[in-house]
Amino acid sequence: xxxxxxxxxxxxxxxxxxxSSVWIEFLKGQNSSIIxxxxxxxxxxxxxxxxxxxxxxxxxIKNRSERENVxxxxxxxxxxxEDERIWKKxxxxxxxxxxxxxxIPLSDCIIAAVARNNGLKIYSFDGHFEAIDGIELHx
Numbered sequence: 001x002x003x004x005x006x007x008x009x010x011x012x013x014x015x016x017x018x019x020s021s022v023w024i025e026f027l028k029g030q031n032s033s034i035i036x037x038x039x040x041x042x043x044x045x046x047x048x049x050x051x052x053x054x055x056x057x058x059x060x061i062k063n064r065s066e067r068e069n070v071x072x073x074x075x076x077x078x079x080x081x082e083d084e085r086i087w088k089k090x091x092x093x094x095x096x097x098x099x100x101x102x103x104i105p106l107s108d109c110i111i112a113a114v115a116r117n118n119g120l121k122i123y124s125f126d127g128h129f130e131a132i133d134g135i136e137l138h139x
Contacts, residue, residue, distance in 0.1 A: 014121050015047070015118070015119075017050065017053070017111065017118075018122075019053060019122060022038075022125060024057065024060055045078070047077045049080070050081075050111065051082055052082070052110045054079075058071070082113075082114060086110065086114055086117055089113035089116060093112050094106055102131045104131065112132045121136045121138040122135055122136070
């Protein structure tokens with residue numbers, strides 16, 4: 001392989017599971033930095049979402065038409081379904097962190113299990129994920 005070819009080759013970028021804390025700020029439409037980051041990630045097809053995150057986001061939207069709009073737009077992202085393995089991993093994460101004296105909501109344990117199972121980074125403003133072993137955070 002020539003030197004020129006090795007420079008043009010890039011490792012694939014890791015996909016990112018975007019937490020509801022980030023989506024909430026994005027949907028407010030007031031933080032141009034977050035909007036630019038989300039748009040850039042979507043342009044590279046790196047955004048993933050799971051059922052727990054979708055539910056959290058939808059629970060925070062009071063207007064029915066806005067909820068329906070989010071549901072339509074969510075189809076543009078990589079949607080990950082939870083199966084039995086995810087639920088078991090979430091319970092393991094919950095038990096592991098509690099044993100260390102760290103209280104993390106079960107919803108965040110589920111999100112962490114989805115990320116671990118799929119080899120994803122997590123983009124979140126929630127500090128809980130920093131306390132979970134094996135979770136890589138997106139900056």
